Amino acid sequence: MQQDTIEISGFHAHVYFDTTSRDVAERVREGLGERFEVRLGRWHDKLIGPHPKAMYQVAFLPNQFEKVVPWLMLNREGLDILIHPETGDDVKDHTEHALWLGEKLELNIGFLQQIGKT
Template identity: 65%
Template structure:
């Protein structure tokens, strides 16, 4: 069994379409105002394993009980991936993933290449 101590933090990926970017912006603004989070850059095109436009929100373990329930209640129809940071990007984005909304098809080959290059 794995211990929680291997989790160094969490990421939430907030996905949006051109027509929902303003909704994503409101969620981003509220996240930054309410919680101790690190807001990543906007990616208006798919990047890495992510099949849609998105931005990332990084937060610590102690922020999880505040951030994730807030996202559950305030996702406004957007799809959100929440995953731990354990040092294994492939597993974190797949087996350890928590989805709010629809589960999107990630580019797993991208993550698998990173994992094999790190080995």
């Protein structure tokens, strides 16, 4: 069954970094904040949720996708980035509906399945 994109209420980009790439992640974050109407999430230096590395989240509306994602493609400076829609199905949004810039990291899908049951 095909789904209509009207079900997408927004997008998240998860920008992954480590201690050696935190400065790069800061530059990417500043670039996003200066150029786009996005919501920059907190820095998570420790693992959180399904994410296998330190990261911060960038939330943006569907009408920003065509601007934000191409900019990230050209300006991610080697960082790995997960981009996914918000449809209300966290598991599918982080797996089947996701796209990756850089390396596709292994997410803890079990975490998403657990919170989906509550």
